[in-house]
Amino acid sequence: MPGSARNPKxxxxxxxxxxxxxxxxxxxxxxxxxxxxxxxxxxHPCYTVDGRNVVLIHGFKEYCxxxxxxxxxxxxxxxxxxxxxxxxxxxxxxxxxxLQEIVAIEPVVEAYVREAIExxxxxxxxxxxxxxxxxxxxxxxxxxxKDPAFKAAFEALTPGRQRGYILYFSxxxxxxxxxxxxxxxxxxxxxxxxxxxxx
Numbered sequence: 001m002p003g004s005a006r007n008p009k010x011x012x013x014x015x016x017x018x019x020x021x022x023x024x025x026x027x028x029x030x031x032x033x034x035x036x037x038x039x040x041x042x043x044h045p046c047y048t049v050d051g052r053n054v055v056l057i058h059g060f061k062e063y064c065x066x067x068x069x070x071x072x073x074x075x076x077x078x079x080x081x082x083x084x085x086x087x088x089x090x091x092x093x094x095x096x097x098x099l100q101e102i103v104a105i106e107p108v109v110e111a112y113v114r115e116a117i118e119x120x121x122x123x124x125x126x127x128x129x130x131x132x133x134x135x136x137x138x139x140x141x142x143x144x145x146k147d148p149a150f151k152a153a154f155e156a157l158t159p160g161r162q163r164g165y166i167l168y169f170s171x172x173x174x175x176x177x178x179x180x181x182x183x184x185x186x187x188x189x190x191x192x193x194x195x196x197x198x199x
Contacts, residue, residue, distance in 0.1 A: 023096055027109075030110055034110060034114055036055070060156060070126055071092025072092055073124050074115050137170045150186060168195055
């Protein structure tokens with residue numbers, strides 16, 4: 001079955017990828033085969049139906065993944081969905097560490113994408129819980145709103161790493177110092193490292 005139209009920004013994203021290039025290309029073919037519209041949002045390939053986000057392709061140091069924004073609503077009969085951190089309420093990932101892993105479960109991946117399409121077409125919403133376990137400093141919240149990719153990288157950290165950064169960012173009394181700490185830590189956060197992890 002021919003796939004949907006290709007977005008040149010996704011071509012460029014795959015061409016420039018230093019890691020996971022073959023895996024991104026394979027995941028793209030599977031998703032396009034499900035007749036989704038290909039877009040590029042938050043610096044990543046994003047696939048939509050009727051203008052609503054169904055699945056994104058993204059990668060980290062240890063794995064690449066399909067991210068389902070409403071993954072918690074999928075039946076997950078194969079038990080392949082991963083919750084990035086305990087604080088992520090709705091989104092779920094299917095993670096891959098090689099092209100072979102993708103090829104081995106291609107029909108399963110396609111079935112999950114098709115179920116995610118049905119979730120969107122049915123207009124289902126995730127009932128979100130109130131997460132007030134720790135107070136996010138205003139400066140960090142501001143960075144999240146300005147840079148969704150930074151927010152995604154932060155949320156991909158383990159709960160302990162997130163907590164460490166939040167405590168570190170919250171400690172100074174002056175907003176200027178809090179902001180400087182956040183900006184200084186952007187690189188390690190994008191790299192998936194905790195506050196005290198070696199570079």
